[in-house]
Amino acid sequence: MSAVTRKNRDGRTRARLSSGKAGSLLRLVFSLAITFFGLLLVTFLIGRVLPIDPVLAAVGDRAPQAVYDRVREEMGLNLPLWQQFFIYISNILQGDFGRSVLTSNPVLEDIKRVFPATLELATIATIIGVILGIPAGVFAAINKGKWPDHVVRVIGLAGYSMPIFWLGLMGLLVFYMKLDWVAGPGRLDAFYVDFIEPTTGLMLVDTLIEGDMDLFWNAVSHIILPASILAYFSLAYIARMTRSFMLEQLSQEYILTARVKGISEHRIIWRHALGNVMVPLVTVIALSYANLLEGSVLTEIIFAWPGLGLYITNSLLNADMNAVLGGTVVVGAVFISVNMLSDVLYRFLDPRARR
Amino acid sequence: MRKFIAGLVMGTALITTPLAAQADTPKNALVMAFAIDDMITLDPAQMFEFTGLEYAGNTYDRLIGYDNDDVSKIYGVIAESWDVSEDGKTFTFKVRDGIKFASGNDLTAEDAAFSLQRVVLLDGSPAFILGQFGLTPDNVKEKIYATDASTLVMELDKPYAPSFVLYCLTAGIGSVVDKKEVLAHEVDGDLGADWMKTNYAGSGPFALNKWTAGQSLSLTANENYWDGVPEMKRVIIRNVKEAASQQLLLEKGDIDIARNLEADQLASIKGDDDIKIMSKGKGALWYLGLSQKNEYLSNPKVREALKYLVDYKGISETILAGRSQIHQAFLPEGFLGAYNENPYDLNIEKAKSLLAEAGLADGFSVTMDTRNTTSIMAMAQSIQATWAQVGINLEIIPGDGKQTLTKYRARQHDIYIGRWSPDYQDPQTNASTFAWNPDNSDDATAKPLTWRNSWNPGPLTDEVDQAILERDGDKRAEMYVDLQKKVLEDGPFVIMFQETEIASMRKNVNNLVLAPSFDNNSYRFVTKD
Numbered sequence: 001m002s003a004v005t006r007k008n009r010d011g012r013t014r015a016r017l018s019s020g021k022a023g024s025l026l027r028l029v030f031s032l033a034i035t036f037f038g039l040l041l042v043t044f045l046i047g048r049v050l051p052i053d054p055v056l057a058a059v060g061d062r063a064p065q066a067v068y069d070r071v072r073e074e075m076g077l078n079l080p081l082w083q084q085f086f087i088y089i090s091n092i093l094q095g096d097f098g099r100s101v102l103t104s105n106p107v108l109e110d111i112k113r114v115f116p117a118t119l120e121l122a123t124i125a126t127i128i129g130v131i132l133g134i135p136a137g138v139f140a141a142i143n144k145g146k147w148p149d150h151v152v153r154v155i156g157l158a159g160y161s162m163p164i165f166w167l168g169l170m171g172l173l174v175f176y177m178k179l180d181w182v183a184g185p186g187r188l189d190a191f192y193v194d195f196i197e198p199t200t201g202l203m204l205v206d207t208l209i210e211g212d213m214d215l216f217w218n219a220v221s222h223i224i225l226p227a228s229i230l231a232y233f234s235l236a237y238i239a240r241m242t243r244s245f246m247l248e249q250l251s252q253e254y255i256l257t258a259r260v261k262g263i264s265e266h267r268i269i270w271r272h273a274l275g276n277v278m279v280p281l282v283t284v285i286a287l288s289y290a291n292l293l294e295g296s297v298l299t300e301i302i303f304a305w306p307g308l309g310l311y312i313t314n315s316l317l318n319a320d321m322n323a324v325l326g327g328t329v330v331v332g333a334v335f336i337s338v339n340m341l342s343d344v345l346y347r348f349l350d351p352r353a354r355r
Numbered sequence: 356m357r358k359f360i361a362g363l364v365m366g367t368a369l370i371t372t373p374l375a376a377q378a379d380t381p382k383n384a385l386v387m388a389f390a391i392d393d394m395i396t397l398d399p400a401q402m403f404e405f406t407g408l409e410y411a412g413n414t415y416d417r418l419i420g421y422d423n424d425d426v427s428k429i430y431g432v433i434a435e436s437w438d439v440s441e442d443g444k445t446f447t448f449k450v451r452d453g454i455k456f457a458s459g460n461d462l463t464a465e466d467a468a469f470s471l472q473r474v475v476l477l478d479g480s481p482a483f484i485l486g487q488f489g490l491t492p493d494n495v496k497e498k499i500y501a502t503d504a505s506t507l508v509m510e511l512d513k514p515y516a517p518s519f520v521l522y523c524l525t526a527g528i529g530s531v532v533d534k535k536e537v538l539a540h541e542v543d544g545d546l547g548a549d550w551m552k553t554n555y556a557g558s559g560p561f562a563l564n565k566w567t568a569g570q571s572l573s574l575t576a577n578e579n580y581w582d583g584v585p586e587m588k589r590v591i592i593r594n595v596k597e598a599a600s601q602q603l604l605l606e607k608g609d610i611d612i613a614r615n616l617e618a619d620q621l622a623s624i625k626g627d628d629d630i631k632i633m634s635k636g637k638g639a640l641w642y643l644g645l646s647q648k649n650e651y652l653s654n655p656k657v658r659e660a661l662k663y664l665v666d667y668k669g670i671s672e673t674i675l676a677g678r679s680q681i682h683q684a685f686l687p688e689g690f691l692g693a694y695n696e697n698p699y700d701l702n703i704e705k706a707k708s709l710l711a712e713a714g715l716a717d718g719f720s721v722t723m724d725t726r727n728t729t730s731i732m733a734m735a736q737s738i739q740a741t742w743a744q745v746g747i748n749l750e751i752i753p754g755d756g757k758q759t760l761t762k763y764r765a766r767q768h769d770i771y772i773g774r775w776s777p778d779y780q781d782p783q784t785n786a787s788t789f790a791w792n793p794d795n796s797d798d799a800t801a802k803p804l805t806w807r808n809s810w811n812p813g814p815l816t817d818e819v820d821q822a823i824l825e826r827d828g829d830k831r832a833e834m835y836v837d838l839q840k841k842v843l844e845d846g847p848f849v850i851m852f853q854e855t856e857i858a859s860m861r862k863n864v865n866n867l868v869l870a871p872s873f874d875n876n877s878y879r880f881v882t883k884d
Contacts, residue, residue: 063480190591194573
């Protein structure tokens with residue numbers, strides 16, 4: 001997804017440069033449209049050149065040839081590639097993303113179901129990552145070269161290099177099996193599965209809406225471990241970036257001035273230095289949040305978490321292209337909107353950008 | 356600062372500790388972890404996936420059933436009894452009285468006729484099972500009909516072996532659906548196809564509560580069930596793909612049954628007193644398909660040599676540990692006419708001399724398309740090592756399941772390591788794929804495994820066609836034994852193992868039924884201590 005990131009970030013820079021001018025909105029819409037078109041075209045082509053027969057997903061291996069041929073035609077696969085793409089795009093413009101072969105639901109309905117699971121997980125993970133990552137980074141920066149700095153760096157490095165698959169299973173083994181602190185795989189205990197009608201699709205919110213505190217705590221106990229494991233990764237990244245931003249700020253002259261004026265060290269670090277660090281940090285956090293929102297396939301598999309990553313991967317392995325394309329559009333949209341959101345925050349935090 | 360971090364750590368610990376509220380699953384509910392993401396429809400007329408068929412088996416009743424321990428015993432379920440006409444072409448079923456659908460509607464012969472017609476009319480993947488009897492969307496309404504509320508008539512184009520016809524009706528397509536309910540949801544003459552993909556209209560021991568694709572499936576006991584209401588009031592199946600996660604859930608007691616544990620997990624739960632294991636021979640066969648387009652593999656001596664070049668015992672005991680038995684003929688044990696002798700052993704010397712006879716004493720190079728799952732890769736590697744001993748250089752081409760399958764179906768492989776499972780309980784299902792190939796050309800209309808491997812079985816094709824018309828059960832069985840021996844000798848298939856299904860469960864779970872096919876795996880008798 002790094003290509004997408006870069007593209008979106010370009011789009012953002014362009015949008016910012018022209019902000020305030022009359023055509024800016026139009027230009028923004030245009031650049032978004034081009035981005036999405038490119039995204040769809042590339043995904044579509046990849047899907048079609050994959051050496052996987054999409055009809056297999058629809059009819060299975062054992063369907064007789066006649067059924068196979070009929071379904072192939074129904075899926076429009078006998079048309080030339082450009083025509084298939086054209087039909088797909090015009091359907092999308094009418095808001096029709098087609099049906100998933102695997103789930104036999106309209107793709108949008110599927111995504112409405114799986115995306116909240118990922119959103120919930122990514123949000124909690126990012127919150128944990130920010131709450132722990134920023135102080136850890138600051139802490140490391142003010143103790144540069146001393147043991148707290150090394151500890152934070154080692155923890156960060158470990159977080160970056162440990163395979164998430166292993167970490168997830170170990171987490172389950174320790175905190176679920178042995179210590180009994182958290183609940184196991186799934187978003188709720190299996191027995192509660194149908195007790196909740198999805199309103200928002202966010203389990204923590206839905207249980208609160210229904211006012212069932214037992215279910216709410218059950219959901220919390222299920223999300224805490226996968227979210228912490230995902231958070232570990234963003235924490236490592238956020239702490240590292242905070243540390244280097246802080247070091248840069250702390251060597252600035254205004255810090256020296258502040259110290260000379262006798263302002264307390266506490267205030268200098270948390271107010272003056274961190275205040276300035278927040279601006280670039282917002283971009284870092286937004287990026288790591290957007291990455292989590294793609295869905296982490298391995299985490300979702302281990303924790304039986306029915307999210308977007310699992311949905312897209314599973315669809316891709318079955319050449320269920322409607323679902324893959326739908327999912328890709330969502331991921332693209334998420335990246336763009338998170339980027340735009342960080343833009344807004346940026347302006348809010350940096351007085352210079354407001355002008 | 357230090358205080359702040361300490362506070363955070365304490366805070367997190369405080370939040371997490373009280374969450375450890377754990378209880379066993381309720382006494383009257385069965386909770387299961389099962390990889391069910393291959394389930395694509397709930398309509399018994401369209402489904403062909405193991406998980407889907409297991410669902411249908413628990414929620415619908417079929418006309419005919421067979422004994423799980425002795426498949427040769429066929430008995431009526433919805434059909435109380437049946438008659439076959441003199442000429443062998445007309446079957447008349449008497450439908451049991453007093454059965455109600457979960458909806459409350461009465462089940463009649465009219466529903467049974469509609470259900471079978473619907474399979475043929477919708478023409479989905481499993482429709483060919485009825486198509487074998489000359490039933491087509493054009494004629495099915497005249498050929499299958501109810502003469503009154505309890506009499507169902509089925510007219511066939513030829514006098515097929517009665518066992519063949521009856522076994523076919525034990526498959527998922529024999530599920531009787533609630534005509535009134537289905538037609539109430541018909542849209543544009545689709546016979547309720549769209550609605551039935553995700554809904555339920557049956558009479559079985561359980562009714563559908565809710566299916567969330569790729570996530571979970573839950574059932575409730577059908578309080579109208581005619582043959583004893585199940586003790587489990589709810590059955591909850593959660594899709595858990597990862598075997599290690601299933602193991603943890605089971606050990607913890609958060610689920611009652613784990614369905615997809617693999618060799619690693621099975622070995623590690625062996626010592627756990629709270630868990631027991633149940634196993635049952637299934638119909639699926641593991642085999643190597645040898646493409647006859649390949650110049651080496653088309654040599655009969657090479658084919659024979661390769662059958663001596665599999666470490667049957669080693670693979671079965673280590674890689675598939677407990678999940679298979681050695682089986683080399685194309686009919687799995689338990690089928691009518693199954694040939695249970697295994698003439699081939701690992702025999703390097705014998706293979707060497709066969710290769711020398713073929714003029715390939717120095718071996719050759721060949722590729723094998725292999726699904727990249729742990730156990731299939733391990734099997735392939737074992738075979739690779741064995742073949743290296745006789746100078747055959749086997750290159751393993753790993754790929755995703757659908758990817759290798761696509762290549763196999765297009766006849767672009769040298770060797771394919773595959774798993775084949777029968778479509779229904781009659782021997783014809785495997786005979787028609789391992790020994791029958793009426794047209795070996797690229798644009799054939801029927802593409803059985805023989806075709807995929809470009810093998811023309813010659814006179815065997817006719818013999819298969821004869822076997823489904825043999826009305827004497829014993830004679831019919833003999834014909835299949837003969838076919839199996841011939842394929843064993845000369846066929847392009849190195850059939851290796853028959854699969855065993857394993858379910859791991861908590862000790863307090865009793866009476867789960869595992870059957871030769873997934874259709875008959877049943878939860879209705881389950882009780883919990």
